[in-house]
Amino acid sequence: MEKELRVRPIKNGTVIDHLTAGLALKVVKILGIDETIKEVVSIVMNVSSESMGKKDIVKVENRELNSDEVDKISLIAPKATINIIRDHEIVEKHRVSLPDTVEEFIECPNSKCITNTNEPIKSKFKVINEKEVKLKCEYCQRTIKGEITGYIKKP
Amino acid sequence: MKLKDKDIVSVEDLSKGDISKILETTKKIDEGDLKADMSGKVLANVFFEPSTRTRLSFETAMKRLGGDVISLNSTQASSISKGESLADTVRVLEGYSDVIVLRHPKEGAPKMASQFVEKPVINAGDGSNEHPTQTLTDLYTIWSEKGSIDGLKIAILGDLKYGRTVHSLVQPLVEYDIQLYLVSPSQLSIRRSILEDLGKKSGEVIQKASIEEIIDKLDVLYVTRIQEERFADKEEYEKVSGSYEINKELLDQADDDLIVMHPLPRIDEISPEVDGLKQSKYFDQSKNGVKIRMALLELILGDNDGKRT
Numbered sequence: 161m162e163k164e165l166r167v168r169p170i171k172n173g174t175v176i177d178h179l180t181a182g183l184a185l186k187v188v189k190i191l192g193i194d195e196t197i198k199e200v201v202s203i204v205m206n207v208s209s210e211s212m213g214k215k216d217i218v219k220v221e222n223r224e225l226n227s228d229e230v231d232k233i234s235l236i237a238p239k240a241t242i243n244i245i246r247d248h249e250i251v252e253k254h255r256v257s258l259p260d261t262v263e264e265f266i267e268c269p270n271s272k273c274i275t276n277t278n279e280p281i282k283s284k285f286k287v288i289n290e291k292e293v294k295l296k297c298e299y300c301q302r303t304i305k306g307e308i309t310g311y312i313k314k315p
Numbered sequence: 316m317k318l319k320d321k322d323i324v325s326v327e328d329l330s331k332g333d334i335s336k337i338l339e340t341t342k343k344i345d346e347g348d349l350k351a352d353m354s355g356k357v358l359a360n361v362f363f364e365p366s367t368r369t370r371l372s373f374e375t376a377m378k379r380l381g382g383d384v385i386s387l388n389s390t391q392a393s394s395i396s397k398g399e400s401l402a403d404t405v406r407v408l409e410g411y412s413d414v415i416v417l418r419h420p421k422e423g424a425p426k427m428a429s430q431f432v433e434k435p436v437i438n439a440g441d442g443s444n445e446h447p448t449q450t451l452t453d454l455y456t457i458w459s460e461k462g463s464i465d466g467l468k469i470a471i472l473g474d475l476k477y478g479r480t481v482h483s484l485v486q487p488l489v490e491y492d493i494q495l496y497l498v499s500p501s502q503l504s505i506r507r508s509i510l511e512d513l514g515k516k517s518g519e520v521i522q523k524a525s526i527e528e529i530i531d532k533l534d535v536l537y538v539t540r541i542q543e544e545r546f547a548d549k550e551e552y553e554k555v556s557g558s559y560e561i562n563k564e565l566l567d568q569a570d571d572d573l574i575v576m577h578p579l580p581r582i583d584e585i586s587p588e589v590d591g592l593k594q595s596k597y598f599d600q601s602k603n604g605v606k607i608r609m610a611l612l613e614l615i616l617g618d619n620d621g622k623r624t
Contacts, residue, residue, distance in 0.1 A: 272442045274423040279400050281427050294508075299423025300444050301325070303508035 167202045173221040175243040176233065181206050183237050184216035186309045190232050191218075191225070192265070199223045212239075231259045235293055235308055258289050266295060266304070267313045273300040283313075318614040322429040324438045326447045326483045331490050334454060340610035341455050341603070351613035353382030358612070359412035360386040361405070362439070363419045368579060368601060369439045369448065373416050376608035385411060402431045409434045414616055417441075435615050443477045443542065449578050450483040452607045456600040457535055460574050464488070468532050470496035470523075472559060473539035473584060475505040477546075480578040481539055482509060489518035496533070498523045500558045502551065503541065526559065530569045536561070537576045538584050562586040566594055576600050 179187055184203045193201055200221040209215040230242050234256035244252035264282040268275050275283040275297070285295035285304070294305040304311055318333060329337075343350070358377040362370050374384045387408070401424060408415055409432040417425045418439040425438035440446040458464055469488065475481050475497055485505070488495055495518050497505055504522065513520045523529055530536070538561055546552040561575060561584060577585055577597040589595050 270422060272420070272422050274401075274419075274421040274427045274441075277421055279402050279427060281402070281430070296508075297423065299426050300442070301423075305508075 167204050169248060170219050170221045170245055171248055173223055173245055174225045175245060176218040176240055177243060178239050178241045179216040179237050181214035181216055184218050186236055187218055187233050189309060189312055191229060230256055232262060234258045258287055261286055265313055266311045268297045268300060268302060269304060269311055270300045270302040273297060275299055320435050321615055322436045323447050324425040324429055324436060325445050326450050326486050334487055337451055337610055338455050338458050340614060341607050344606045344609050351380050351617040353377060353380035353612060356382040356616055357412040358382060358384045359408045359415045360384055361408060361415060361417045362388050366418055368604060372604040373608050375605045376612055380609055380612060401428060405432050440479055443479050445483040446479045447483050448608060449480045452600060452604045453484050454487060455607050456576060456596060456603050460596060461534060464491040466492060467534040468494045469535040470498050470529060470533050471537045472498040472526050474503045474541045475499045476503045477542035478539045485513055489513045489516035491518055493518045495520045496523050496529055498526050500555050502555050530565060533569060533573055535574050540582055540584055557583060560584060560586060561589055563588050566592060
């Protein structure tokens, strides 16, 4: 049985499960995980799932992601579940929920927006949850919809 | 909602009730009933883009109410040319004044400024985003000329893509029970996201490519200039420049009670021959700009909280 596992269970950390196949790399990007991270990160793509057919999973060892961090994921993966693991046990399990606003990590696509200047402010978007999720810039009022990962700020 | 000390950065910040209050106060001022006394108060006019009407009408409004005005008109002649941020500039000016009127090419600049200062900030135009005091002027002109906004057939013609007066005006207009025609060359049609928001309100919104087919139905024709300065590509501007003109011949087909408005400046969208017709209201509209700004200053800075006895 153990041999069939592609990635071993983690002892401590966070497992982001039920990601629609193909979203893992985008989720990693939204979480700001890049080559500077010290923790072990496992990315599993296209594994079989009874409920979803195929799914992706992201595991971050020895780091418990807080809800502000994980709720950002809901912008692209509303069905994702978050498992917090301590000593091999799932101690918390919850779905991501859409935040009311998102700050800083999205860049306004409007080059004339005041947030794309050297002024001492962070970008801020209101999250509008209609048929599809839209983000509206609180400053210039420009709306982003569809593929939002392209607007994630470069570190 | 009380307007005392309120920032006016977007028309979205104003409820229909706020707008009615502003229009009613403007009407009283229009009738010669001046209540507010701004003596001892200072308005800071902070303009990072050229302006004639907006800057001077704020200045006139404040002076007619007995207040004083300080101005920062050129980025060359101040610390901004030394690299000072807008956030710092407004915090400094807050120490000198009671209200800050800001025009800036960056969209959302007044919203940002309002977060750095306690004193009220009034948006006098931010890029192609919004121009709320022009909108109030426009609404007042329609309301005072027609007696009501509900029930009207209103067309907005021209640059619906870049014109900030349009972006500000359409939002409160559709709160009324109106038919709103948006008429523009296809390259200059209104942004889809704005159109989607409009679709949820009471007013009916209809897009048209030419004014000729609806001119005989209209109560109000609001004409705008093509915003040459907002085009990244000169050739794109040339393609649409001069693509519509309001002249006597067109207005012959219109109702006698139609009013023709324009936020000014105009280039060639309205032929000078229209100026003498009773339908032309754009210079009255411009004059209303002072009264509406007096009303706003009274409501934002006045001591009587907008109450008139």
